[in-house]
Amino acid sequence: MSATGGAVTGWVLAPLALAQFICSFAGSNMNVMLNDMSEDLGTTVPGIQLSITLFLLTMAALMVPFGKLTDLLGRKVCFLLGLGIYGVGAVLSALAPGLGLLILGNSILEGAGTALLIPPVYILVTLYWKDLRSRARSFGIVSAAGGVGAATGPLIGGWICTAISWRAAFVFQAIIIVAILLLALRLRDPIPADPTMPYDGIGAVLSGAGLVVFVTGILAIDDRVVLGVVLLVAGAAIIAGFYAWIRGRERHGRAALLSTALFRNRESNLGLVTQNFQWLLLMGISFLVAGHLQVVRQYDAVESGVIFSAATVGILVSSLSAGRLVRSIAQRTLILSGFLVTALGTVLLLLVGAVPGAWPFAPGLLVIGLGLGVMLTPSVNVVQSAFPEELQGEISGLSRSVSNLGSSFGTAIVASILGLTARGPGDNYALAMVPLIVVAIAGAVVAGFLPGRRAAPAGRVARATEA
Known part of the structure; x- marks a missing residue:
């Protein structure tokens, strides 16, 4: 069945792509409002940064549990419900008198709403478009919308913040949400919803708690090393306990939050790692460069945001082209090349760290945008196409959780190293850029282990026991 009960038409992509755009936009637009928001709310720059990281972390922690809800409630219901929760969070954020309500609206409600609405986006694309050509094109548009949303967040957010107020940026999000709801x-x-399907509540708690504790450990390492290490170990232990839990439920023939078959597909596992690294790089670089320009160099929101137009152009050009390239070039080649190009861009950003002005950052951001854009689509296609329809809810939730976990890692790692406070020296920028370069190179290595063939026909059933 199609979106309209007949043939799938182009308008179907509009709400799905816009949803991915606004959620990615929300993850990066606050990066250029650090000074304005901290002064208006009577808090500190690290306080605003914490809100950004918590937003990304909430998404990552809830994406798997909420992805599973698509089977119980239906994909459209989850999509609409997520939009509603997100919209309420945006309004609360716009009205926030202090950091506490901002965290509730932006970090919690917008994060939870995103976790509820994003899995249906990727499930519906997979189910609506069956053939390789149309699916690749559709994933290309959705991936482009996500990449452009993250890249234009600083630009649009900076313009709105300077021309009106940072609060208007959340009003803008609410308006877009209303438009998506109507579409x-x-x-x-x-696929019909199955409300009788059992839900693994304990598995949901374990998966979310493990991710929260682990990322919190990364944040804590900045000034509390012992506590950070303890939290990292505890988070890893909870995640291991989660896997043991779902494995035990499957052995006893009971429904688990995730099928362990998802973790036995080598091609999908490699694709998930590349997704994590891509979003770690995208959000980490945005977080680092925007913060450095504002806090260290004292540029305003517009000046900091305009420079990111270079990354926007790069992502838009390459991601829209990826939908065509994936049909003639092996997905491994596209992903590997994308990481290498991104690594080059991060090196360029490292070299201009001590150069005066903002425009020297443009070439590096453009190259990074080109690199990231060309590999977003094939990475998603590798993962989503590796499983049959009955596992789309689970793999979509896992895929988006891994991607958003990468975003959380990116901001948490950069924040911990950079220490963007009044005491932060400018040379911390170079130190924070180093792990991003390492991740880009590591991503190329991982991509090299992907199968060298072109994308397999959509709809195939993956061998769950593939080595």
């Missing part, structure tokens, strides 16, 4: 009313769910 989404025409969507149809290709």
Whole structure:
């Protein structure tokens, strides 16, 4: 069944792509409002940074549990419900008198809403478009929307913040959410919901808690090393306990939050790692460069945001082209090349760290945008196409959780190293850029182990026991 009960038409992509755009936009637009928001709310720059990281962390922690809800409630219901929760969070954030309500609205509600609405986006694309060509094109548009949202967040957010107020940026998000809701009313769910399906509540708690504790450990290492290490170990232990839990439920024939078969597909596992690294790089670089320009160099929101137009152009050009390239070039080649190009861009950013002005950052950001954009689509296609329809809810939730966990890692690692406070010296920029370069190179290495063939026909059933 299609979105309209007949043939799938182009308008179906509009609400899905816009949803990915606004959620990615929300993850990066506050990066250029650090000074304005901290002064208006009577808090500190690290306080605003904490809100950004918590938003990304909430998404990562809830993406798997909420992805599973798509089977129980239906994909359209979860999509609309997520939009509603997100919209309420945006309004609360716009009205926030202090950091506490900002964290509730932006970090918690917008994060939870995103975790609820994003899995249906990727499930519906997989189910609506069956053939390789149309699916690759559709994933290309959605991936482009996400990349452009993250890249234009600083630009649009900076302009709105300077021209009106940082609060208007959240009003802008609420307006986009209303538009998406109106467009989404025409969507149809290709697979009926099954409200009788059992839900693994304990598994949901374990998966979310493990990710929260682990990322909190990264944040704590900045000034509390012992506590940070303890939290990292505890988080890893909880995640291991989660895997043991779902494995035990499967052995006893009971429904688990995730099928362990998802972790036995080598091609999908490698694809998930590349997704994590891509979003770690995208959000980490945005967080680092925007913060450095504002806090260290004292540029305003517009000056800091305009420079990111270079990354926007790069992502838009390469990601839209990726939908065509994936049909003639092996996905491994595209992903590997993307990481190498991104690594080059990060090196360029490292070299201009001591150069006066903001425009020297443009070439590096452009190259990074080109590199990231060309590999977003094939990475998603590798993962989503590796499993049959009955596992799309689970793999979509896992895929988006891994991607958003990468975003959380990027901001948490950069924040811990950079220490963007009044005491932060400028040379911390170079120190924070080093792990990003390492991740880009590591991503190329991982991509090299992907199968060298072109994308397999959509709809194939992956061998769950693949080595």
